[in-house]
Amino acid sequence: MLAIKTDQLTKTYSGEGGCRGISLAVPRGTIFGLLGPNGAGKSTLVKMLVGLLHPTSGEAELLGKPLTDITIRQKIGFLPENFKYHDWLTGEDLLRFHASLYKLTTTEIKKRLPEVLAMVGLSGDSHKTVGSYSKGMQQRIGLACALLPEPDLLFLDEPTSALDPIGRKMVRNIIVDLKNQGKTVFLNSHLLSELETVCDQIGIIRGGTLIFQGDWREISQSFRVKIILAGQEVKDKLQRLDIRQCQVIASNIIAKTHESNEAGMYEVYISCKEKSNTPELIEGLIEVGLKVFEVVPETDSLENIFLQYVSDNSKGR
Numbered sequence: 032m033l034a035i036k037t038d039q040l041t042k043t044y045s046g047e048g049g050c051r052g053i054s055l056a057v058p059r060g061t062i063f064g065l066l067g068p069n070g071a072g073k074s075t076l077v078k079m080l081v082g083l084l085h086p087t088s089g090e091a092e093l094l095g096k097p098l099t100d101i102t103i104r105q106k107i108g109f110l111p112e113n114f115k116y117h118d119w120l121t122g123e124d125l126l127r128f129h130a131s132l133y134k135l136t137t138t139e140i141k142k143r144l145p146e147v148l149a150m151v152g153l154s155g156d157s158h159k160t161v162g163s164y165s166k167g168m169q170q171r172i173g174l175a176c177a178l179l180p181e182p183d184l185l186f187l188d189e190p191t192s193a194l195d196p197i198g199r200k201m202v203r204n205i206i207v208d209l210k211n212q213g214k215t216v217f218l219n220s221h222l223l224s225e226l227e228t229v230c231d232q233i234g235i236i237r238g239g240t241l242i243f244q245g246d247w248r249e250i251s252q253s254f255r256v257k258i259i260l261a262g263q264e265v266k267d268k269l270q271r272l273d274i275r276q277c278q279v280i281a282s283n284i285i286a287k288t289h290e291s292n293e294a295g296m297y298e299v300y301i302s303c304k305e306k307s308n309t310p311e312l313i314e315g316l317i318e319v320g321l322k323v324f325e326v327v328p329e330t331d332s333l334e335n336i337f338l339q340y341v342s343d344n345s346k347g348r
């Protein structure tokens with residue numbers, strides 16, 4: 032069962048910008064992270080999905096219903112990127128207002144208000160006006176509004192941009208709890224280290240086009256080793272190195288031991304298909320007469336993969 036399904040979804044602004052031909056499938060009960068450089072089209076896509084923008088073309092379904100079915104919005108929570116709430120309302124008033132938009136009953140409001148305030152850590156501040164809240168508190172109350180209807184699908188656009196590390200952890204916990212309850216979370220964030228820890232799948236968007244969707248761990252299977260070594264004719268020897276499944280990515284001299292450039296201490300990055308290739312690699316380096324001082328395994332991070340995708344011309348326009 033899919034929580035989100037889009038088919039060639041497109042939104043352009045007078046024929047420019049926005050995003051084009053987005054075909055996406057997000058399974059229910061998962062956490063999906065959308066990544067992309069500034070101006071890539073992430074917010075445009077989210078705004079179309081939550082009904083704030085009409086697509087120029089293409090189709091989409093949320094929780095099995097077409098975007099045009101507005102009843103489904105009662106099951107959807109949304110925290111916008113540029114949140115700006117009514118300054119003069121208290122936190123509680125704002126929640127009541129959103130509860131009325133969601134058409135929650137009096138009984139549901141009575142139960143849900145204290146629950147969401149506790150979830151976002153604002154129980155003691157609900158009587159204060161939103162205008163007196165700090166930016167982080169405003170983001171928290173926005174999240175509380177999005178959580179009000181116990182959403183089956185929650186869209187969070189940069190949910191932690193104003194939060195301190197404690198607030199970020201709180202959001203992470205909320206997201207993981209929702210997933211454990213079978214809900215779906217669609218996250219838009221530049222904080223890749225956060226996405227890395229929670230997301231089941233990611234989508235990478237560049238220049239308005241979706242250039243990757245899937246489990247980022249599957250494309251991070253190759254791993255690198257950083258090796259500090261020394262010797263004569265290091266570059267030649269590295270070129271002659273013939274180790275199965277291993278490839279030298281870069282070698283930089285970090286200290287000269289003689290006047291000649293040919294001898295010195297080098298920092299070498301080598302990619303290996305599998306971790307089990309490492310002993311063979313070290314043996315190979317020693318066999319060609321190099322002295323190995325340090326071997327540091329480096330697993331690919333989501334940040335590395337993202338940078339590689341958005342800078343690689345072969346992977347999108």
Ligand SMILES: Nc1ncnc2c1ncn2[C@@H]1O[C@H](COP(=O)(O)OP(=O)(O)OP(=O)(O)O)[C@@H](O)[C@H]1O
Nearest residue numbers: 044047048049067068069070071072073074075076
């Ligand atoms: N209202 C608008 N009118 C005209 N162009 C727009 C409008 N909104 C967005 N765009 C353009 O569409 C493209 C995608 O913008 P969008 O805000 O969706 O990107 P984003 O990935 O969310 O960026 P960021 O990470 O900076 O928030 C950009 O080129 C932007 O200039």
